[in-house]
Amino acid sequence: MARSTFVYVIYIRTTPQKLWSALTDGEFMKQYWFGNHCDSQWTVGSSWKNVTGDGQVYDTGEVLEAEPPRRLVIRWQHNNRPELEAEGASRCAMELEPSGTAVKLTITHSIERESSKFIEAVSVGWPKVLSNLKSLLETGSVVLHDPYPGTGR
Amino acid sequence: MTATDRSHFVYVSFIRTTPAKLWQALTDPEFIRQYWFGMTIECGWTKGSPWKLVKPDGHTADIGELLEIDPPRRMVIRWHNEWKPELKAEGPSRCTVEVEPMGSAVKLTITHEIDRPESRLITAVSGGWPLVVSNLKSLLETGQVAVVER
Numbered sequence: 415m416a417r418s419t420f421v422y423v424i425y426i427r428t429t430p431q432k433l434w435s436a437l438t439d440g441e442f443m444k445q446y447w448f449g450n451h452c453d454s455q456w457t458v459g460s461s462w463k464n465v466t467g468d469g470q471v472y473d474t475g476e477v478l479e480a481e482p483p484r485r486l487v488i489r490w491q492h493n494n495r496p497e498l499e500a501e502g503a504s505r506c507a508m509e510l511e512p513s514g515t516a517v518k519l520t521i522t523h524s525i526e527r528e529s530s531k532f533i534e535a536v537s538v539g540w541p542k543v544l545s546n547l548k549s550l551l552e553t554g555s556v557v558l559h560d561p562y563p564g565t566g567r
Numbered sequence: 568m569t570a571t572d573r574s575h576f577v578y579v580s581f582i583r584t585t586p587a588k589l590w591q592a593l594t595d596p597e598f599i600r601q602y603w604f605g606m607t608i609e610c611g612w613t614k615g616s617p618w619k620l621v622k623p624d625g626h627t628a629d630i631g632e633l634l635e636i637d638p639p640r641r642m643v644i645r646w647h648n649e650w651k652p653e654l655k656a657e658g659p660s661r662c663t664v665e666v667e668p669m670g671s672a673v674k675l676t677i678t679h680e681i682d683r684p685e686s687r688l689i690t691a692v693s694g695g696w697p698l699v700v701s702n703l704k705s706l707l708e709t710g711q712v713a714v715v716e717r
Contacts (some may be wrong), residue, residue, distance in 0.1 A: 420698075424701055425714050427705055427713040464645075495650070500609070514715055515713065516714045541580060542581060545580055545582070548704065549708055552705055552709050553709055557672045558669065558672055565661075
């Protein structure tokens with residue numbers, strides 16, 4: 415099948431409601447997404463965009479499914495880097511499931527093409543954003559302030 | 568060998584700690600028990616040491632050998648399931664653990680691979696690593712794990 419997919423699972427000590435709010439509240443998002451935030455009404459058919467701290471629109475799309483606090487699916491079209499934009503629209507599903515004292519968050523980001531450069535790019539980005547989200551919810555502060563920190567060398 | 572003859576799983580997490588503390592967390596049997604649901608690792612942590620993942624009841628889940636070790640940066644484990652016949656039959660896998668400083672944090676990369684397509688072992692570890700690493704990150708950052716019981 416001609417598809418590229420990135421899956422990331424993370425367990426966060428929080429509640430589904432708090433995690434849903436963290437995934438949809440623009441001001442909260444800026445704290446863990448390196449100044450970026452996603453702007454949407456978060457209802458099916460709403461437009462969606464991912465905006466950088468300085469106002470550039472990186473990605474645009476639409477909410478395909480919204481079932482708070484369990485499931486959110488976004489049609490996600492990149493708009494910043496031409497070679498990624500040319501790949502067309504991807505689909506990003508976010509699933510929240512209670513798991514004992516924590517919530518299991520599964521991100522499945524896929525596109526209908528092989529060897530996607532866009533999926534390669536999000537595979538690097540999601541672990542940073544989600545590590546920050548987990549730290550922010552569990553400790554009150556993020557783990558990375560800069561998406562490309564120096565290695566100290 | 569082509570990419571389709573191989574199965575692999577990669578998991579990256581950024582943890583607010585130091586490489587030395589993370590290395591300690593990855594190799595101290597009592598600490599491991601706290602974030603690995605009562606399981607622990609027995610190993611001498613020198614190249615060629617036998618390596619063993621032990622269940623809370625003392626049964627061996629996986630066995631292997633430490634193929635490479637470079638504290639506090641990198642270790643490679645030959646990892647052979649011992650517990651489930653269908654996973655054991657797949658033969659040994661290889662697990663690489665990499666620790667890199669990243670600003671005020673440490674990047675932990677787990678790469679678990681086997682030279683066969685559609686591996687059930689890799690499917691199994693793809694479910695396990697996110698639980699274990701999420702717990703490890705919480706334990707190092709907050710003093711308690713994220714998921715108390717599976």
